[in-house]
Amino acid sequence: MPSAAERTRTLVHSTCSAVLLVPGLTAARPEQLAADVRSVGPDGDVFLVLTADSPAVRAATHPQDDEVRAVLEITDVAPVSVPHRIRGRAWVSGWLTLVPGQAGPGRMMLRLEVGDACVDDLWGASSVDAEEFASAEPDPLVRHETELLQHLASAHGERVGLLCGLVEREDVARVTPLALDRFGLRVRFVRVDGHTFDARFDFPEPVHDITALRRALHRLFEAAAG
Numbered sequence: 001m002p003s004a005a006e007r008t009r010t011l012v013h014s015t016c017s018a019v020l021l022v023p024g025l026t027a028a029r030p031e032q033l034a035a036d037v038r039s040v041g042p043d044g045d046v047f048l049v050l051t052a053d054s055p056a057v058r059a060a061t062h063p064q065d066d067e068v069r070a071v072l073e074i075t076d077v078a079p080v081s082v083p084h085r086i087r088g089r090a091w092v093s094g095w096l097t098l099v100p101g102q103a104g105p106g107r108m109m110l111r112l113e114v115g116d117a118c119v120d121d122l123w124g125a126s127s128v129d130a131e132e133f134a135s136a137e138p139d140p141l142v143r144h145e146t147e148l149l150q151h152l153a154s155a156h157g158e159r160v161g162l163l164c165g166l167v168e169r170e171d172v173a174r175v176t177p178l179a180l181d182r183f184g185l186r187v188r189f190v191r192v193d194g195h196t197f198d199a200r201f202d203f204p205e206p207v208h209d210i211t212a213l214r215r216a217l218h219r220l221f222e223a224a225a226g
Contacts, residue, residue, distance in 0.1 A: 002181060004126030005136035008119045010181075011074045011090040012040060013138040015146065018074040020048060020110070022096070025055040032056075035072060037103075044134025046072060046092060046112040049103045057108045060096040068096040072112060076121065079146040080153045082176045082188045083196050088121025092133070122179060122186060122198070139181045140208050148213075152177040162224035163187055167199050180213075182206040185220065 002010070012018075019033045027033045033056060037049035050057055059068050072092040078085045093116055099109040117128040128136075141148070152160055153176055161175045172189045179186040184202035191197070203216040 001123060001183060002139060003132075003136065004119050004123075005117075005128045005132035006139065007088075007121060007123060007126075008090045008092065008117050008128050008133060009040065009136045010138040010142045011076055011088070011119065011121075012038060012046060012072075012092065014074075014076070014142050016074050016076045018072055020050065020054075020056045020096075020112075021071045021073055022056050022059050023069060025059060027055050038072075041111075044114055044130060046094070046114060047099065048072070048110045048112060049107050050110065052106050052108045054108070056096065056110065057098070060098045060110050070094065070096045070112060078149075078178055080149050080176055080178070082178060083190060087179060088119065090117060090119040090121075092117040094130075141180060141182055141210075141213065144210065145180050148180055149177050152180075152217075156221075159221045159224070160187065162221060163199070163201065164189070166201065166224050182208060182213075185217070 018035045018038065020035050032051055032054045035048040035050055039047045041047060056070065074090045076087045076089065078087050092112065092114055094112045094114040097111045099111050103109040114130045114133050116130060117133050119126055160177055163175060164172050171191045173192045174190040176188050177185060178188040178198065183206055184200055186198055186200045188196055188198050201220055207213045207216050
């Protein structure tokens with residue numbers, strides 16, 4: 001399974017929504033705290049692009065104290081229609097500084113020097129220190145997961161439904177692919193009584209690109225059909 005640091009890095013690199021929270025600051029508009037463009041530098045610093053009128057930008061430009069503490073909160077919502085769509089959250093805490101002249105008109109870039117992080121997701125809740133975060137790699141499928149899950153759900157729903165045979169349940173009304181990473185596929189089953197349960201189908205070995213993923217899924221669906 002992926003480590004807590006890998007899962008946190010994956011969420012930072014994903015397209016999940018994220019807001020930058022600075023103690024004592026509020027925003028007139030929610031999008032002023034939205035950090036839609038984000039990346040991680042070689043030393044583990046998180047770089048965030050926000051609107052120039054963001055309160056977080058003002059705080060980093062004119063700090064009241066020597067340090068501006070902040071938390072990047074990321075919310076991971078399943079890209080397919082399932083009950084209980086929030087798959088997890090991550091919080092990356094640290095210190096904000098301004099990076100001048102890097103973000104374009106009307107935008108500003110901030111650097112978040114990571115102190116620690118934590119993640120609470122489908123794998124469980126764990127804490128991550130700054131060194132673990134800096135050395136971790138995001139999942140190689142992170143940029144493709146949304147389209148892959150949507151494609152599986154819309155174009156291959158019948159094959160996904162065959163996975164019921166691998167969990168030996170006959171009371172399932174709906175089967176939806178919920179999460180995908182290099183280690184396997186997680187599926188959410190909705191029973192006829194409305195209750196849900198998840199099952200994870202691990203690949204024989206981790207996949208690192210789309211070609212290997214297609215082969216792994218093909219073998220999984222063949223096993224389910226057989």
